[in-house]
Amino acid sequence: MANLLIAHGGGPTSVINASLYGVITEAxxxxxxxxxxxxxGGSSGILTENFIDLKEIPEAEIEKLLHTPASALGTxxxxxxxxxxxxxxxxxxxxxxRWVLFNGGNGSMDTCGKIYEVAKDKGIGVIGIPKTIDNDIFVTDHSPGYGSAARFIAQTVKDIGEDVKSMPIHVSVVESMGRNAGWITAAAALAxxxxxxxxxxxxxxxxPFNEKEFLEDVERLHEQYGGVVVAVxxxxxxxxGEPVAPLVFRTERAVYTGDxxxxxxxxVIKELGIKARSEKPGITGRASVVNQSTTDVxxxxxxxxxxxxxxxxGQTGMMVGFKRISTDPYKSETILIPISEVMMGEKIVPAEFINARGNDVTTAFVEWAKPLxxxxxxxxxxFNLGARKEKI
Known part of the structure; x- marks a missing residue:
């Protein structure tokens, strides 16, 4: 007999604990x-030897992991x-x-790969479990965490759209997470x-964001609908290649901009004279249990x-990934991907999922994302609001 270790790394999701549930119940x-x-506390918890034996946790608490947001282990x-x-x-x-599992995104898979390198000659098996709302891990069709974040932004934009439609006087700009990859923002189309x-x-x-075209599009749609919802x-x-939002603070490792x-x-207010406001769900989008995707869980x-x-x-130096078998009906299977193929990679939204003007996604993206x-x-x-001209 020997022991297993699992750690979480990076930003959590609404289903990271569902993967933990899978590990514990299978073990x-x-x-x-x-x-x-x-x-x-993630990798720092390993170094400080801050461990808990998950087998000792009551079954009732383990079951709650399926619908617990953030990271139950900390990260x-x-x-x-x-x-x-x-x-x-x-x-x-x-x-x-003897066995190490690391659950996380791009940076965490880099950590996982490096643990594998130092441990591979010591008889220690190392496997990565993908986790990211950003859906930007290489090779795998998609990552756990994305489906729920996609559902959240789609439902949120749908709700906001109904509000704007009922009082069509302004522009609402909804900002989503995803610094270099727009997978979450793209999912707004599912609304x-x-x-x-x-x-x-x-x-x-x-x-690249074109300010002139943006203002043209907003003005045209405001004339057509009165209320306009923009997902960014x-x-x-x-x-x-410079951030659209103004710079707030810069360090050696990061650049911080405004919203x-x-x-x-x-x-929009300044250039078009149209009432406008912004909405930024922020981490609510990765912590919402109400909007968990059943497929994602x-x-x-x-x-x-x-x-x-x-x-x-006996597998080691690998990450679990997903291979899509079919989209309609949706079916996928787990696969193993060499960790070296995903370490610090970043999968962005491909060109075929973005329209020519760069202000929308294509039907191909919607078909790909909908099952998730x-x-x-x-x-x-x-009630066909906006089109009803006469009182009943």
Whole structure:
């Protein structure tokens, strides 16, 4: 018998704990696993030996993981260097840890890959479990966490669109997370059911933002509908590659800008004289349990279980991914991807998913994304608002 360790890394999602559930419940089937250690606080929890035995957690609490947002184990963005990885090996030996699972996004898969490199000659198996609302991990068709974030932004934009339609006097700019990849913002398109539905415009960071064209589009649509809903990514940049929003603060490692949504709403007011406001759900979009996708929860559990089985079978230096078998009806399967193929990579929205003018997504994207949000959004009554000219 030996012990298993699982750690979470990077920003959490509404289904990261569903993957943890998958690991714990699957691990209980194998007598060769003694303790299932959870590192409290991500990689820093490993280095401080802050472990809990997840097998000792009551079953009722384990079941709650399926619908618990954020990270039940805690997480971190703790920087790691050669000496930290060497220390991890000592800790693995001290606690008789033979199997390591790391659940996270791009940066966490880089950490996972480096743990694999230092541990591969020590008889320690290392497998990555994908997690990111941004959907920007290489090779895998999609990542657990994205489907729920996509459902959240779609339902949110649908709600806002109904509000704007009922009092069509202003422009509403909705800003989504996703600095370099616009997958979440693109999912706003799933709010639509018929022509004229919000969002009326969608801008992704994969295309340079053209201020002149933006104002032209807003003005045209405001004349047509009265109320306009615009979905934008927090990472929009101009033709020169500079952030659209004004700079707030800069460090050696990062650039901090103001809110894109606020900047564009102010631009509409200043240049077009149209009332405008911005909405920024922020981390609500990754923490909303109400908007969990059933597909996302199920696949997050599958990812955890697949990772556990793979590492026990002797697989190492791999990440669990998803291969799409069909879109309609939707069917996918878990696969194993060499961790070296995903470390610090960044999958952006491909050109075929973005329209020619760069202010919307294509039907191909909608067809690809729709199965991931776990069913239809909440439907509303339709009195054909705006078209009704006479009183009943």
């Amino acid at each position: 209980k089937k194998y007598p060769e696993i003694d303790k299932v250690y959870g590192a409290v 971190s963005r703790f920087p790691l260097y050669e000496k930290e990885y060497a220390k991890m090996l000592e800790i693995f030996d001290k606690y008789d840890i 639509r059911r018929k022509p004229g539905d919000a969002p009326h415009l969608i801008y992704l960071p994969e295309r 990514s927090e990472g929009l940049t101009n033709e020169a 894109v949504g606020t900047h564009l709403a102010n631009l 199920s696949e997050a559990v599958d990812a955890g279980r697949a990772a556990l089985r793979a590492v026990l079978e 949000i776990g069913g239809d959004l909440v439907e509303f009554a339709d």
